[in-house]
Amino acid sequence: MNIKDIVNRDIVNLTNCESEPIHIPGSIQPHGFLLAVKAGTSRVEYCSQNTTTYIGLTPEKVLGKSLGEIFSEEDSRAFDLYANSGTIDSAHPFVFTLHDISYNTTVHTSGDNLILELEPFPDGTINLPNLYNQTRKFVSIMEKSAYLTELCQEMATETRSITGYDRVMIYKFDEDYNGEVIAESRREDLVSFAGQKYPHTDIPVQARELYIKNPLRMIADINYVPVPLLTLDDSTTGDGAEKSNQSLDLGMSILRSVSPIHIEYLRNMGVGATLTISLLHNQKLWGLIACHHYSPLVLPYYSRLSALLQGNFLTSQISVREVAEEFDVSQQLDKALVASLTSLHERENFVEQSFQSKSLLDLANATGAVVLHDGILYKNGLVPEDEDILELLHFLGERYPAKSFHTRSLLNVYPKAESVAKYASGVIYHSLSNTDGIMWLRREQVDTISWAGNPDKAVLQNEDGFRLSPRKSFELWMEVVKNKSIPWRKSEINAATSFSYALQKHMNFQLIQKQEDKNRILNEELRTANKELANINWISTHDLKEPLRKIQIFASKVLDREDPDLSVQVKDSVERMRFAAEKMQLLIEDILAYSKAGNMDKVFEKTDLNEILAEALEELQDVIAEKNAVIVSDKLPELDVISFQIRQLFINLLNNAIKFTKPGVEPSIQVKVDMLAGEQIDHEKALRNTEYYRIAFQDNGIGFEEEYKNRIFDVFQRLHPAHKYPGTGIGLAICKKIMENHQGFIFADSEPGEGSVFQIYFPVI
Template structure:
């Protein structure tokens, strides 16, 4: 039979303690022995080398056997029943006996191996803890202790009374896993560690992970000699066997940790994990200055103290946070009331004490419209403005909070006196606008248990790293940091900043409304003046023009025989000009009315309107021998008199703008189209339009004029050849705008024109 040990020799020659495989040491502490049973075949696959010291059987005898071959049939059968339970109760170990010796046997599974750890009863008796009294004491402690630190102190006092260790501490981790002793109970003969801090390197990552998986660890004697685990050498070539001992109470400890404890002068330890949200919050650490084996049930009592304390961590921290939150919320409410009640809050109320109190800040600055509004202790303006510009450039879309301003603004070393920590939120209403809460520097002297910068030093052999040898008090002064911002303070600052942003935006809106109101009044006044001018031009000018026409006609009728041909021509020209001007004024009046008259829509049959228009234009149609063809038109909700004017203008243009000796022909067609199919800027995609087309055989125009022809007074042809004011198509365009529609034109010279009007359906 070939037997080999599975000691992990990589541990001995480490160069980095943070990669040490402490969960597979391949050895155990000697205050008990270990067996590993293969779950599949029930045979003993692992045995610690010291089995003979306890049960008189060497590993050579044990390995490859079953429990029934080592212990009595009755005990083996009882164990099978014990281990077959849905959950193995590790708090109640199975009891084996051998040679009249009883062994508490804790059991857990590691992969395919069931691990049995045998510990003899130290005094040969089973000492069960008095759980009732222990729980009653804790409830009394819980009622008496108001704050977390007080509760921790009571727990260490009680734990030391239960266990008898020389020193019991509660060791709390910070965010970087540096630890601090926040409560301590000790023998009067040992020096105090309370208030001292220990660097995160003292408990590396893989050790912290084990503390989470296994809540209790005991070292009975730091001077112990590790006991190797043995196994059968597998002929199949599986020579790299290892056994994960993460949950083992007997697991051998890292030699680096042993050396660390020896350097501290500690001979035995017990460590209990304190968890919050599945993260390591801290430890209950027990030290003894001589070897000490704590019996199984006493360990459970100590572990129960850890569970008691763990149950209160979140409750106590929330309670302490609640006290702060109440004060913060009160200050926030006061500040919001001032903000909502006063439009001039920034200028008049920025120095309100509540603005500081809501974040428990030492100073606050609002930067708005290029001005600084300051409250409390703040740096000089020439230092503040570059900081605010930096924050606005880098944190404009989201706020930021930090206890170490130099980490994000290295050039701000001189600001630490006032602004070691900040909360900042931008105000998106102007260049670099924002609100900034400041906290002054909190210079702190930290008491380290030894120099934290020499947490790990090379040993004399130089083949691996070993822990520092000095634990003398080492003081470090920490600067450029503020107190940590609490969550409630950060939330209150964010809440107020959001309200301030709305307040500023509302101010801007009101300012713009005032400007718009003034502009609107000015526009109304201008429109009134224009209306007066329009009245004068369209009414007061009509009478003189009418008189000019009458006088000219009288002169020509009465004095005709006595007038020279030259005078007759001049008077005729004067009469013609007055008539032309009167027509122009009437067209201007029509254009003005088109935009200003009340828009009353009626559902009408467009065929009726077209008939009226053709009847009105019958004289010119007969004179020009024009022909008008029209499809049946629909019923639409329109402004009847405006649509009538639209039809008159479009048909009149089709008759007027024709070549000599050509009989005008106008075709009016109708269809329905979707907005998506119309390439016009005023077309709405999800709207249907009734399209009415007016196509003529007139003289046409160049495509470049298809938009300009709708401008007022825009003429493409000489007035003496094609008379008119140049307003007709502008009136048509405005009529279609009144109907929320539009008008288009297309044409080629000498090939006629097509005007299309689009009414939304």
């Protein structure tokens, strides 16, 4: 039989210490022994080298054997029932008995293996803890401790009483996992570690992960000699399956051997034995209960469980106490916030009238506050010089537009922070608009940190090169921290946020009110103008049209009745008068048509444009026949339109095409239809992601210059003398208005002598 050990002999140095495989050391501590059986069987696949010391059997007589061959068949059957019960309760470990010695056996699964860790009871008996008394004591401690730090101190004292360690510390992590001793109970002759900080390198990432998975860790003697784990050196297991991995994950083990770096660390501290209990909060490592003894100490299993229970008690109170302390602070903040909000709502211009109120500082426990509004800087409390604060506000406004930001160390984000650190090491900033912002300031809090040794010397050089090395000295090393303020509490940040939003609404409301006042004045002016226009329309409809009709009638009568008696000059004058009256009447009717195109109710109906085109052609049939015009059209679509307006549109466009023809050339007009995406249309009103029907009226007329392509749609714009091409200059303006009513648009392309193309675009809705 060939046996080999599975000791992990990887060299730990600076390049791999953070990923040191501490969960698979391949060895254990010697105050117990380990067996590992294949899950579902009782065959021993792994064992520790020290089985002879405890049960008198060498590894050769253990490996490959069943538990029934090592212990009694009765114990083996009872263990099978225990292991297959569904859940293994660590509070009720299994007990094997051999040669009248009882072995406390903790069991857990590791991959495909069931790991058994056996420890003899130190005094040969099983001493169960008095859970009732322990719980009653905790409740008493909890009731008399108002704050979390007080509770931690009491728990440190009680844990030391339960375990008998020389020193018990409660150790809390910050956001970077630097630890601080916040409570301590110790032998009187020992130097206190209270208040000391330890760098995050003391507990690497993978160690912290194991503390989360396995909340209790004991080292009985830091000078122990690691006991190798052994296994059969063959390529297959007893059932013929291949051994894919001969390492054994001991992440949940209580006997697991410890990293040599950690052992060296403890030796440098002068410690002989340790017990560590994890304190978890929101699935993260909040802190540790760290117990130190200055000589070897094997703590009985049930005493360890009692200590673990202390940790569970304390963990249960972390959230409660932190919330309670936060609540006390938030109550004071709420009072200040309510006072500031009340002042904000009661004063029309809070910034100018009440920004310097004390409650504005108190709502965030700030030492200063500033707001930049409409280019004016308003200040409260202790703030830097105006020039410096404006530069800072502009920097934050550009970096955090329409956002909020807070920090206790402005130097981390602002290059010029040292120049304002005295009054603005910590800031809470909220953007109020593109140019406005509000900021609470907290002055610099120069702090002296007591490190247990220089944290910068965690990396040292030795004969093997650079490596993460435990400090040789734990004498106090003082670090002065500048350019930082007291951290902002969550409740302070929330209160500042609430006020900022309220102030932003207040400012927006003021802006809206000012705009409403301006709009009210404009509406009054528009109402007056519309009233005047309505009067003009009335006059145009009745008072002007009626006299014009009479002029035309009387002129016609004069010409008809008095014709023989009139001279040629008089006849010509009367005829000119009648023609002018007709022209004026036509102009008035076109003005009314233009006015109606914008003011009438817009009733849209699904309409076949081919029918509307037919109606327009019928109305223009005399003009078409007179000019011998040829009009050809594609099939037009059905659209939601205002029917009478589209008929007017078609009539105007066709009439223009027939009117502006070249002498001796018969008009030829083509009406073409296609569909385009908004992105393909070169027009300012074309919408992206919208399709349009394009209806083009192409003629062979006289055309016009490029410079007139936009002006022709303005009211009263004429390109040719009235005697040559009669009209009022309003027709195309009416076309433009009609297309605007349909959320569309019209434009024209033309060259002199080459005809014109008028294109109308209807959005496909």
